[in-house]
Amino acid sequence: MRWIYNFLINGFQILLPILGLFFKRLKTFRLERQHTNKELENFIAQNQSPIIWVHVASLGEYEQVVPVIKALKPHFKTHQFLLSFFSDSGYRIKKNKSIANFETYLPLDTKSQSQDFVNLIKPQFAIFVKYDIWPNFLRELNKQHIKTFIVAARFRPQQVYFKAYGRFFKQALKSFQHIFVQDQTSGHLLNSINYTSWTHTGDTRYDRVYQQLNQDNKLDFMEDFKENKQCMVCGSTWPEDEKVLLTTLNDKTLKLKFVIAPHQIKTEAIDQFQKQLQKSSIKYSEIKTQDLSQFDVLILDTVGLLTKVYAYADIAYVGGAMGKTGLHNILEPAAFGVPIIIGPNYDKFPEAKALKQKGGLAVVSKTLELQNIVRKLNDEQKFKTKMSKAAYDFVQDKKGATALTCEGILQNLIH
Numbered sequence: 366m367r368w369i370y371n372f373l374i375n376g377f378q379i380l381l382p383i384l385g386l387f388f389k390r391l392k393t394f395r396l397e398r399q400h401t402n403k404e405l406e407n408f409i410a411q412n413q414s415p416i417i418w419v420h421v422a423s424l425g426e427y428e429q430v431v432p433v434i435k436a437l438k439p440h441f442k443t444h445q446f447l448l449s450f451f452s453d454s455g456y457r458i459k460k461n462k463s464i465a466n467f468e469t470y471l472p473l474d475t476k477s478q479s480q481d482f483v484n485l486i487k488p489q490f491a492i493f494v495k496y497d498i499w500p501n502f503l504r505e506l507n508k509q510h511i512k513t514f515i516v517a518a519r520f521r522p523q524q525v526y527f528k529a530y531g532r533f534f535k536q537a538l539k540s541f542q543h544i545f546v547q548d549q550t551s552g553h554l555l556n557s558i559n560y561t562s563w564t565h566t567g568d569t570r571y572d573r574v575y576q577q578l579n580q581d582n583k584l585d586f587m588e589d590f591k592e593n594k595q596c597m598v599c600g601s602t603w604p605e606d607e608k609v610l611l612t613t614l615n616d617k618t619l620k621l622k623f624v625i626a627p628h629q630i631k632t633e634a635i636d637q638f639q640k641q642l643q644k645s646s647i648k649y650s651e652i653k654t655q656d657l658s659q660f661d662v663l664i665l666d667t668v669g670l671l672t673k674v675y676a677y678a679d680i681a682y683v684g685g686a687m688g689k690t691g692l693h694n695i696l697e698p699a700a701f702g703v704p705i706i707i708g709p710n711y712d713k714f715p716e717a718k719a720l721k722q723k724g725g726l727a728v729v730s731k732t733l734e735l736q737n738i739v740r741k742l743n744d745e746q747k748f749k750t751k752m753s754k755a756a757y758d759f760v761q762d763k764k765g766a767t768a769l770t771c772e773g774i775l776q777n778l779i780h
Contacts (some may be wrong), residue, residue: 366530366531366532366533366534367500367533370500370533371475371476371501374473374474374475374501375475377473378473378475378478381394381395382395390453393453394453397453397456397470398470398472398473401456401469401470402469402470402472404469405467405469405485405486406485408467409485409486412445412467414443414444414445415443415444415445415487415489416444416445416446416447416486416487416488416489417437417441417444417445417446417447417488417489417490417491417492418447418449418486418488418490418491418492419434419446419447419448419449419465419491419492419494420448420449420450420451420471420491420492420493420494420497420502421448421449421450421451421455421494421497422450422451422452422455422494422495422497423450423451423452423454423455424452424454424455424458424459425694426455426494426495426497426517427448427450427455427459427463427494428570428573428694429494429495429516429517429568429569429570429573430492430494430516430517430569431464431573432569432572432573432576432767433492433516433569433767433770433771433774434446434464434465435464435576435767436767436768436770436771437771437774440771440775444489445466445467446464446465446466446467447465447466447467447469447486447488448463448464448465448467448468448469449468449469449470449471450468450469450470450471451470451471451497453470456468456469456470458668458669471499471502474499474500474501474502475501476501476505478501479499479501479502479504479505480505482502483502483505483506483509483511488506488511489511490511490512490513490514490542490774490778491506491511491512491513491514492513492514492515492516492774493513493514493515493516493541494515494516494517495515495516495517495518495519496515496518496519496520496524498515498534498537498538499537500533500534500536500537503537503540503541504537504540506540507540512542512777512778513540513541513542514541514542514543514544514545514774514777515541515544515545516545516566516569516770516774517545517547517566517568517569517570517766517770518544518545518546518547518551518563519546519547519548519551519568519715520546520550520551520554520555521554521713522554526538526554526558527554527557527558535558538555538558538560539558539560541562542562542777543562543563543564543773543774543777544560544562544563544564545563545564545566545766545769545770545773545774546563546564546565546566547565547566547567547568547766548565548567548715549565551563551565552564552565564769564773566766566769566770566773567763567765567766567769568716568763568766569766569767569770570694570696570716571696571760571763571764571765571766572764572765572766572767573696574694574696574697574699574700574760575700575760575761575764577672577697577700578700578701580673582672582673582676583673584670584673584674584676584677586649586652586657587624587673587674587677589656589657589658590622590624590657590658590660590663591622591677592658594620594621594622595620595621595622595679595680595743596621596622596623596624596677596678596679596680597621597622597623597624597678597679597680597681597682597739598623598624598626598671598674598675598677598678598680598681598682598698598703599623599624599625599626599681599682599684600626600671600674600675600681600682600683600684600693600694600697600698601626601627601628601671601683601684601685601693601694602625602626602627602628602682602684603627603628603629603684603685603687603688603690604634604688605687605688605690605708606682606684606685606687606688606708607625607627607638608687609687609708609729609731609732609735610625610682610735611641611642611732612732612735612736613732613735613736613739614642614644614662615641615642615643615644616736617643617644619739619740619743620743621679621680621739621743622660622661622662622663623661623662623663624662624663624664624665624674624677624678625638625662625663625664625665626664626665626670626671626674627664627665627666628684628685628690628693630666630667630668632666635648635664635666638664639664642662644661644662645659645660645661645662646660646661646662646663646664647660647662647663647664648663648664648665648666649663649664649665649666649667649670650666650667671697672697675697675698675700675701675703676701678698678701678703679703679704679742679749680703680704680706680739680742680743680749681698681703681704681705681706682705682706682707682735683695683698683705683706683707684708685707685708686707686708686709686710686711686714686717686728687707687708687709687710687730688708688710689710691713691714692707692708692710692711692713692714692717695707695714695716695717695720695726696716696760698756699720699725699726699756699757699759699760700757700760701757702753702754702756702757703753703756704725704726704727704742704749704752704753704756705720705725705726705727705752705756706726706727706728706729706735706738706739707726707727707728707729708728708729708730709728709729709730711728719759720755720756720759723755723756723758723759724751724752724755725752725753725754725755725756725757725758725759726752726756727752
């Protein structure tokens with residue numbers, strides 16, 4: 366399996382310039398990595414401090430590791446935290462804005478590039494997040510006796526690590542010094558492949574969203590827009606979500622204002638959606654000279670504001686589960702005690718199942734179902750308060766994963 370993996374990834378590297386001629390995203394993938402490699406070399410050349418390397422796939426995993434980095438920093442005051450991303454979306458949003466000292470792209474997982482990268486940064490130890498696992502990087506770290514951890518890990522029986530044909534990937538998994546898992550099921554799966562160096566710590570996202578409560582979440586434009594009225598925030602929506610939301614958005618009998626935050630910021634798609642609205646609407650990019658209190662719908666055609674916008678929500682709809690793209694972060698609105706509505710495709714998201722069971726989340730699959738639950742939340746204060754408390758308590762009860770994870774990392778570094 367190792368030679369097949371290396372053959373495929375080396376083949377992809379060779380073909381990447383050609384593929385880039387036909388696929389714009391692959392061209393960007395190659396060119397941006399070339400550029401950040403040079404930036405990384407300059408950073409290392411100018412930096413004399415020891416490096417702690419943290420790798421995340423994208424923005425979601427970054428949010429999971431933020432509280433861990435915050436907790437570790439006081440213990441490593443003379444160190445620099447280097448953060449690598451695999452996805453372009455996460456990197457672009459957090460470039461020069463993350464909690465780390467430097468951000469870069471993860472090179473392709475070839476033998477040569479993984480060796481060059483590890484030799485360049487020479488990390489004291491490395492942290493991977495959730496399940497973005499790269500065999501050649503792990504092999505190189507292990508070869509150089511660099512302790513490596515994975516935090517907020519969650520595994521499923523269907524994954525290749527737990528299949529008879531997955532020996533190569535099992536070995537990659539076993540190269541971690543210690544794995545901190547979100548749930549006992551993940552730990553039992555690790556036991557099944559004779560890996561016992563794991564600890565059930567829980568999900569660090571709960572600590573991350575809880576920390577948001579202690580931040581300054583005031584947004585002047587939201588104060589002006591909401592003007593003490595009820596507001597429904599529809600976060601990380603996809604076209605499938607927007608299709609179901611449209612009738613509710615256009616319902617003039619609802620005493621609600623709406624904020625729409627599309628997951629993909631595409632001007633043409635946003636303009637097309639805005640044309641279907643029968644209420645007064647405005648895009649965030651247009652608000653400077655406007656009296657926002659006069660508008661019923663605000664469309665966020667920008668990124669980085671949604672978390673704070675949830676602080677103003679009376680009802681939240683979280684996108685991704687109406688189609689097959691995957692449910693987005695329900696914990697952000699839950700932390701603020703906001704009743705949450707999602708679509709029906711949430712089987713792979715245990716936090717959604719648990720929050721539904723606790724009564725803080727409602728599931729809809731049709732336009733009428735959405736209208737009914739929104740109207741009930743808008744009209745029945747007792748029902749809304751019950752859902753709100755369930756959502757808030759859900760996050761409060763699951764805090765603490767960060768402290769356990771940090772303690773575990775420190776103990777493993779000593780031994």
